[in-house]
Amino acid sequence: MLARPNSAAARIIPAIDVPDPARAAEIAAALAPHTGPVKVGLELFGAGGPAAMRQVAAHAPVFLDLKLHDIPNTVGSAVRALLPIRPAMLTIHAAGGAAMVAAARRAAEEAGEDRPIILAVTVLTSIDTETLASTGVSGGPVQQVLRLARLALDAGADGLVCSPQEVSRIRDAFGAAPALVVPGVRPPGSEAGDQARTATPAEAIAAGADWIVVGRPITRAPDMVAAAQGIAASIAAGIG
Numbered sequence: 001m002l003a004r005p006n007s008a009a010a011r012i013i014p015a016i017d018v019p020d021p022a023r024a025a026e027i028a029a030a031l032a033p034h035t036g037p038v039k040v041g042l043e044l045f046g047a048g049g050p051a052a053m054r055q056v057a058a059h060a061p062v063f064l065d066l067k068l069h070d071i072p073n074t075v076g077s078a079v080r081a082l083l084p085i086r087p088a089m090l091t092i093h094a095a096g097g098a099a100m101v102a103a104a105r106r107a108a109e110e111a112g113e114d115r116p117i118i119l120a121v122t123v124l125t126s127i128d129t130e131t132l133a134s135t136g137v138s139g140g141p142v143q144q145v146l147r148l149a150r151l152a153l154d155a156g157a158d159g160l161v162c163s164p165q166e167v168s169r170i171r172d173a174f175g176a177a178p179a180l181v182v183p184g185v186r187p188p189g190s191e192a193g194d195q196a197r198t199a200t201p202a203e204a205i206a207a208g209a210d211w212i213v214v215g216r217p218i219t220r221a222p223d224m225v226a227a228a229q230g231i232a233a234s235i236a237a238g239i240g
């Protein structure tokens, strides 16, 4: 399994959300010396499938963020089908329930020691209190994140995806063991866009994130490498 990061740069997962596999491989090649694992998500996987993921994986371990959410048999089978492309990390939705999480973990274990880290997405970082309430969940994101975190970790998830605003609460409740991968991260002065629960890279890491996921603030910057280096410097200094 992928080890926890040991440098500020290694904590940054750039999200390569482009629909062009060749461009994605170029971005991965440029950023890999300055960051950690790279994210392949629904946009790139939808455009280029396993072949696109393999091209990216030539440069860095892949955080395959497909957010699987289906009946347990289907999710277990989907995880099994993805093992040959060797994702380092793979996401499922905690809201799929304990049996679904357990099926994902069991399937991942078929890969042996090099198996992917199974990460359960709690509440998407684009969801605020009002949006969550509109789906029938009252009490706010923190409460729901903690509820889903317990469900997922008890069922066998290796870690969680949550916003920077819940990281310290998760560490308080569950300690150092769960791997925490944290999107919704915005360097000071950058646009939140559709992200609702945000904090800066340094704040997310100080709260206890293992990895932060940063997409547009890096991939839409005039100089992607400089943007990634700036984020790493802010983490190392604990500022920003």
Ligand SMILES: O=c1ccn([C@@H]2O[C@H](COP(=O)(O)O)[C@@H](O)[C@H]2O)c(=O)[nH]1
Pocket: 015, 017, 039, 041, 065, 121, 123, 124, 125, 126, 161, 162, 183, 184, 185, 193, 195, 213, 214, 215, 216, 217
């Ligand atoms: O709750 C979640 C889970 C995953 N993501 C993913 O992270 C990146 C964030 O991209 P930005 O451009 O930095 O907003 C993106 O690939 C999402 O699919 C998330 O944002 N929130």
